[in-house]
Amino acid sequence: MKNVKRVDIIFGAYTQEKYKVLEQALKKSSDQIISEVIESGLKGRGGAGFPTGLKWKYTAQEKELVKYVVCNADEGEPGTFKDREILTRVPRKVFSGMAMCGKAIGAKKGYLYLRGEYLYMLPELMEELELFHNSVKEFNFDFKIEIAMGSGAYICGEESALFESIEGKRGEPRNKPPYPTVSGVFGKPTVINNVETFVNTMMIMRLGVDEFKKLGTSDSRGSKLFSVSGDTPIAGIYEIELGMSLQDFVDEFGDGDTKAVQVGGASGFCVPRKKFKDTIIGFEGVPTGGSMMLFNSSRSMYNVLKNYVEFFEEESCGQCTPCRVGCQQLKKGIEAVKKGEKSAAYLVTLQKLADTMKISSKCGLGQSVANSFSSIVDNFKEEMIY
Amino acid sequence: MANTVNLKIDGIDISVEAGKTVLDAAKELNIHIPTLCYHEDLCVAGNCRVCVVEQEGARNLVASCAMPAQEGMVIHTNTHKVRNARRHVVELLLSEHNADCTKCYKNTKCELQDLASEMVITEPMFLDLVPEKNYTVDNYSPSIIKDDSKCIRCQRCVRTCHELQHVSALGVAYKGDQMKISTFFEHPMLDVVCTNCGQCVIRCPTGALVEKNYIDQVWDAIYDPDKHVIVQTAPATRIALGEDFGMEPGNIVTGKMAASLRRLGFDSVLDTDFTADLTIMEEGTELLTRLKKVLVDKDESVKVPMFTSCSPGWIKFIEHMYPEFLDNLSTCKSPQQMFGALAKTYYAQKKGIDPSKIVSVSIMPCTAKKFEAARPEMRDSGFQDVDLGLTTRELAVMIKQAGIDFESLPDEKFDSIMGASTGAAVIFGATGGVMEAALRTAYELVTGREVPFENLNITAVRGMEGVREASVKLEGLLPAWSFLEGVELKTAVAHGLTNAHQIMDAIKKGEASYHFVEVMGCPGGCIGGGGQPIPTTPEIRKKRTEAIYREDEGKTIRKSHENPEVQEIYRDFLGEPLGHKSHELLHTHYKPRKRF
Numbered sequence: 001m002k003n004v005k006r007v008d009i010i011f012g013a014y015t016q017e018k019y020k021v022l023e024q025a026l027k028k029s030s031d032q033i034i035s036e037v038i039e040s041g042l043k044g045r046g047g048a049g050f051p052t053g054l055k056w057k058y059t060a061q062e063k064e065l066v067k068y069v070v071c072n073a074d075e076g077e078p079g080t081f082k083d084r085e086i087l088t089r090v091p092r093k094v095f096s097g098m099a100m101c102g103k104a105i106g107a108k109k110g111y112l113y114l115r116g117e118y119l120y121m122l123p124e125l126m127e128e129l130e131l132f133h134n135s136v137k138e139f140n141f142d143f144k145i146e147i148a149m150g151s152g153a154y155i156c157g158e159e160s161a162l163f164e165s166i167e168g169k170r171g172e173p174r175n176k177p178p179y180p181t182v183s184g185v186f187g188k189p190t191v192i193n194n195v196e197t198f199v200n201t202m203m204i205m206r207l208g209v210d211e212f213k214k215l216g217t218s219d220s221r222g223s224k225l226f227s228v229s230g231d232t233p234i235a236g237i238y239e240i241e242l243g244m245s246l247q248d249f250v251d252e253f254g255d256g257d258t259k260a261v262q263v264g265g266a267s268g269f270c271v272p273r274k275k276f277k278d279t280i281i282g283f284e285g286v287p288t289g290g291s292m293m294l295f296n297s298s299r300s301m302y303n304v305l306k307n308y309v310e311f312f313e314e315e316s317c318g319q320c321t322p323c324r325v326g327c328q329q330l331k332k333g334i335e336a337v338k339k340g341e342k343s344a345a346y347l348v349t350l351q352k353l354a355d356t357m358k359i360s361s362k363c364g365l366g367q368s369v370a371n372s373f374s375s376i377v378d379n380f381k382e383e384m385i386y
Numbered sequence: 387m388a389n390t391v392n393l394k395i396d397g398i399d400i401s402v403e404a405g406k407t408v409l410d411a412a413k414e415l416n417i418h419i420p421t422l423c424y425h426e427d428l429c430v431a432g433n434c435r436v437c438v439v440e441q442e443g444a445r446n447l448v449a450s451c452a453m454p455a456q457e458g459m460v461i462h463t464n465t466h467k468v469r470n471a472r473r474h475v476v477e478l479l480l481s482e483h484n485a486d487c488t489k490c491y492k493n494t495k496c497e498l499q500d501l502a503s504e505m506v507i508t509e510p511m512f513l514d515l516v517p518e519k520n521y522t523v524d525n526y527s528p529s530i531i532k533d534d535s536k537c538i539r540c541q542r543c544v545r546t547c548h549e550l551q552h553v554s555a556l557g558v559a560y561k562g563d564q565m566k567i568s569t570f571f572e573h574p575m576l577d578v579v580c581t582n583c584g585q586c587v588i589r590c591p592t593g594a595l596v597e598k599n600y601i602d603q604v605w606d607a608i609y610d611p612d613k614h615v616i617v618q619t620a621p622a623t624r625i626a627l628g629e630d631f632g633m634e635p636g637n638i639v640t641g642k643m644a645a646s647l648r649r650l651g652f653d654s655v656l657d658t659d660f661t662a663d664l665t666i667m668e669e670g671t672e673l674l675t676r677l678k679k680v681l682v683d684k685d686e687s688v689k690v691p692m693f694t695s696c697s698p699g700w701i702k703f704i705e706h707m708y709p710e711f712l713d714n715l716s717t718c719k720s721p722q723q724m725f726g727a728l729a730k731t732y733y734a735q736k737k738g739i740d741p742s743k744i745v746s747v748s749i750m751p752c753t754a755k756k757f758e759a760a761r762p763e764m765r766d767s768g769f770q771d772v773d774l775g776l777t778t779r780e781l782a783v784m785i786k787q788a789g790i791d792f793e794s795l796p797d798e799k800f801d802s803i804m805g806a807s808t809g810a811a812v813i814f815g816a817t818g819g820v821m822e823a824a825l826r827t828a829y830e831l832v833t834g835r836e837v838p839f840e841n842l843n844i845t846a847v848r849g850m851e852g853v854r855e856a857s858v859k860l861e862g863l864l865p866a867w868s869f870l871e872g873v874e875l876k877t878a879v880a881h882g883l884t885n886a887h888q889i890m891d892a893i894k895k896g897e898a899s900y901h902f903v904e905v906m907g908c909p910g911g912c913i914g915g916g917g918q919p920i921p922t923t924p925e926i927r928k929k930r931t932e933a934i935y936r937e938d939e940g941k942t943i944r945k946s947h948e949n950p951e952v953q954e955i956y957r958d959f960l961g962e963p964l965g966h967k968s969h970e971l972l973h974t975h976y977k978p979r980k981r982f
Contacts, residue, residue: 153561170558175432175452318539318558318565319433322471325478328563329512336513349511356474359446359467360438367446 003248005241007215007223009207010199011089019135022096025205026103026141030060033104040204040212041221046072046157046194047264047289048364052201055191058181059105062189069101069110070166070185070192074150074157076115077265078311079291082225083195084118085237090199091125095132095145097198100205101191102143110145111185113162116152154315158363159184159192161317172317173363194289196225217243220282224290230262231255231296246271246279249292257296260379265291266308267368270301272379301380302338306331308372316365323366326357330373334384344385347377393459408450408461409437419463420472420501422479422591423540424451426923427909428549434540436475436501439463447471476501477511483592484516484535491531492593495920498538499592526574528598529582529756537567537594543586550909551883553703555580567594570982578982579706581883583699583907584753584777584916597753597917600774601784607745607774608651615745616654616733617647618725618804621662622751622815622912623778625933629919629926630782631792636929638937641797646785647749648798657800658748659807661721661728662814662823664955665696666946668972669718669820670828671963673902674867682869689714691878691893691900694820696720698758699907699916701976703883708890709978717973721814722748722755723764725804726771727971732959733804741767747774749781751815751915754907763974777917806951809842809937809944816934817881817911818847818854821904825858825877827947832860832867842944848935850910850928852885853878855900876900882909 015021025033038053059067071094075083086094098110114121129145136143148166150156156165160174163185184190193201200222204212215222220242229235232253240249250258260272263279263286271279271286279285295304313327333350336342354370361367377384390401395412402411407430412419423434432452439450442460447468450461462468480502487493521535539558544567547556555578559568569578587595607615624640633639647655672692679688695701695716704711719727725748730741748755752775758764759772776784785792800806810826813819822844829837837844837858846856857876860867878900880889886905892898908914913930914922938944946952960967 155561172558175430175449177454312562314562314564316562316565318561318563319431319541321433321435321475321478321538324539324563324565325482325515326474328515329478329481332513332515342513352470353474353478353512356471360435360471360475362432362435362449 004244004252007239007241009203009223010225010239014092018131019096021202021206022099023139025100026139030104033100034060036204036209037201039209042200042204043283044194045196045200047287049283049287052193052197055181056101056104059189059191062182064189066188067105067107068185068188068190069098069107070190071098071112071195071198072157072162072192073112073114073195074162076154076157077267077289077291079227079229079265079293080289081227082237082290086195086199087121091128093199093202094195097201098145099136099143100201105191108142111166112145112147113166114147114149116150119149155317155365158365172319216241217282219284226292227290228253228292230294232294242282244281245277246281247276249281250276254294255296258294259297260295262293264288266311266372269371270375270379301376301383305376306334312369320362320366322357322361326353327369329353337384347384351377391455391457393455393461395461396463402455406455408439408453408455411455412450412463417463419450421451422497422538423542425542425589428542428545431541436472438468438471440465440468473505476505479538480510481512481515483538490593491596496593497591524574527576528760529753530575530584530587531596531598532575533594534566536592538592539565540591542589543567543595546585546589550585551583552887553579553581553883556586581699581702581907582754582757585908587753587916588920588922597777598756599780600776601780604747604774612743613745614653614739614743615747616656616729617652617747617749618656618658619643619749620658620751620912621812622915623749625930626751626918627778627782630779635926636933638933642792642795644800645795645798646790646792649790650784650788654801656804657807658721658725659811660804660951661724662811663808663946663949663952664724665718665721666810666823666827667952667963668968669716670824670831672716672718674828675964677901678869691903692716694904696820697905697907698754700886700905703886703907705976705979706981712976715976717975719972719974720758722750723758723771724972727766730767730769730771731971732955736803741769745773747776748772749776751778751912751918753777753916766971779917779919803951806949808946808949809941810946812937813934815912816931817906818879819911821847821877821879823946826945829858832863832870834864847879852882853880853889877902879904881906881911883907
């Protein structure tokens with residue numbers, strides 16, 4: 001039996017009748033939709049892995065008249081490119097998922113927040129959107145989707161910064177609480193999910209909860225799109241059931257000389273070869289929004305890390321101290337150690353700083369810098385120094 | 387829903403009102419949590435992260451300023467984790483900060499310095515980032531210096547400018563390591579919508595935003611035997627100056643202030659309150675004249691409501707934001723500028739001093755007064771009318787430099803001429819004060835009777851509501867003013883430019899109509915001015931306001947038209963309010979400015 005279980009559901013063909021799955025789903029009650037999504041065990045596909053059904057339930061419980069559904073298509077995590085593919089090939093499934101979520105929570109308006117670099121997709125998305133609006137009208141369901149364009153800032157993929165951006169403000173994360181389920185875009189209860197998550201919810205409707213649950217493991221239900229890049233002969237996007245070991249993954253995708261895999265992009269974790277066997281890809285192990293970057297022995301992990309911290313130094317929104325200044329210090333710090341201006345012991349100071357950034361930054365960006373920083377410094381200390 | 391929540395902080399149980407933050411709750415327990423971006427007057431930012439605390443059960447530390455107190459919460463404010471994180475935060479800020487403290491105007495008055503000192507930071511933990519930063523200093527404005535090398539990006543200034551003042555001259559630009567507080571396309575503060583109000587200056591925790599100080603220039607003038615250096619002091623300085631010497635807010639130090647100025651070496655210690663009274667004479671007459679032109683002559687070129695023109699922050703605001711209302715602005719110069727114009731004419735003549743030898747200094751609760759003094763409109767005496775405008779804070783610095791023990795000074799009086807004032811003048815310092823003073827005089831002028839309020843206190847225009855309205859029915863008028871018989875004089879008062887913006891929008895949309903509107907640029911009026919002692923809080927402003935009204939009640943003369951020196955100047959020099967000489971020296975017009 002193959003240990004990497006590839007499936008082909010997400011990009012599967014549309015139903016013959018347009019928006020048939022959505023039409024069926026809209027016949028269900030709000031409670032029914034929510035309980036099916038909860039029952040499926042689906043967790044958010046953006047990387048953080050919050051249970052999707054619960055998010056919908058909390059938002060549905062809010063008493064406000066106006067609520068929103070937001071689709072996070074800001075896909076900015078380095079090494080992730082699966083949402084681009086979904087929106088190019090099966091946008092209908094995304095719009096359907098948003099509409100069904102609207103039905104579940106009582107929202108009449110959805111926003112698709114599209115990464116600035118994906119502007120070129122707009123004509124085709126608008127075409128599909130017209131079809132979508134006609135269809136929901138036929139189904140007597142009042143729901144409109146608007147596409148909001150991002151402008152290229154990584155931070156706008158953070159949900160509350162994304163809301164600010166939709167509202168026309170500078171994209172800076174908000175304080176939490178309140179959470180989006182209570183006060184999201186325009187201060188109203190909002191469900192915000194990743195592109196793939198919305199497709200998954202439609203998958204649940206089409207296959208049924210039981211079939212969906214057969215995919216993956218008890219902690220990580222369903223299949224997941226992986227964006228495979230780096231030192232691999234077969235870079236690309238693959239739909240795989242969750243729960244495989246990293247060793248299995250490397251056997252399938254590596255070039256025979258894989259030294260490390262960066263799981264989850266710049267904000268994820270770096271796993272060295274010696275831990276491949278014991279690392280499970282999924283919520284019980286190392287979660288990922290789908291980015292899998294493979295590095296072979298020709299790569300300098302110092303350069304890899306420097307590239308990440310440079311990325312964060314530039315993409316921090318700059319408002320909170322630990323993230324804004326911390327990223328600068330991490331970058332300058334590893335440079336100084338490399339040049340011999342600081343002793344190797346300074347790496348310990350930097351790791352403590354990274355730990356502080358993890359627990360005291362205002363949003364997920366600053367909090368996750370430590371993931372790649374500490375995992376690379378811990379596992380490749382020699383490469384940092386010599 | 388319960389109105390209180392119960393939580394535990396550092397082992398102590400406490401109930402607080404729902405909606406309060408963890409920081410509020412800790413304050414109630416007298417547990418001090420350090421803060422930098424937090425300010426009582428502003429919305430919560432939660433961006434400096436120095437107020438982090440540990441919440442049991444939470445994965446990360448939480449920012450106590452932004453975290454609502456919740457039922458059953460268990461908080462620790464002084465754990466190893468917390469102290470480490472706070473230390474890191476302060477070290478990080480210092481690594482980005484030009485920490486050359488001895489060369490900083492805010493040395494020993496800096497919140498970052500205080501924290502560094504409290505943490506006993508002697509060796510920097512991290513690398514110095516400053517050399518690579520290309521920080522710039524904007525010192526083009528005569529009022530405010532913005533030094534980016536001192537900025538800790540707490541955004542208090544940004545929030546102040548936006549929330550309190552509706553100006554948004556300051557905003558956040560760029561991101562990541564390049565993130566900075568800047569202006570429209572990084573133009574100098576002088577060239578943008580900045581009103582010079584200095585509200586950012588009194589909220590900046592460091593030396594990034596400070597007033598441009600003219601302390602050395604004043605000393606140079608005082609030490610120049612060839613110069614006759616006179617000084618005027620604004621109404622709101624005398625109830626706040628003591629704070630810079632450790633006195634409680636709300637102490638009236640008028641006499642000590644006069645004494646200290648004399649000891650500093652000023653040749654004559656005079657009072658802006660004198661020209662505040664004069665302003666009432668001019669502005670009150672102007673209001674009544676406008677009303678006659680509008681109501682009787684039906685002259686459409688004359689505009690009502692008439693707006694007060696004492697506050698230079700408000701003047702610049704209207705120039706930028708509502709230039710179409712410039713004709714509604716009273717043509718009266720501010721008391722500072724009336725004083726300046728008269729000092730080098732009337733005062734010079736009376737004293738027999740060559741006006742070119744006079745150096746005219748003002749002590750103001752205000753940073754915008756510096757800009758106002760430098761305006762090209764303000765040279766009607768043939769010279770720059772006011773040479774040097776100082777803030778209350780700068781005066782405090784000079785007193786300290788001179789080695790004067792302020793608190794032990796005796797109470798002394800102002801010199802004459804241009805030193806006498808009434809209670810109506812001193813209330814100029816509080817929001818609503820100009821309106822109250824004007825009503826006291828104008829009402830009496832048209833009726834021959836005192837305003838029908840107990841003890842002359844027109845409480846309807848007092849207080850801290852952002853916008854207040856009051857109307858006075860004019861009845862039983864003297865024959866000369868009978869055309870106003872039965873008119874309900876409608877007035878409004880606004881303070882802080884966000885409230886000014888509200889009232890202006892209401893007027894613009896026709897939702898509100900008034901005859902006379904007082905606007906002060908700063909929250910609370912001049913007592914909360916950008917040149918006043920730091921810090922400012924609602925509580926401090928309240929105490930200063932109470933002191934202003936106490937000072938008024940303590941005066942024997944409380945109506946501007948009864949000021950003997952005012953009567954004297956009309957008799958000997960000006961002739962009559964709005965007369966030829968007044969027009970020449972005391973009135974002016976302003977020009978529209980661009981809105982960016």
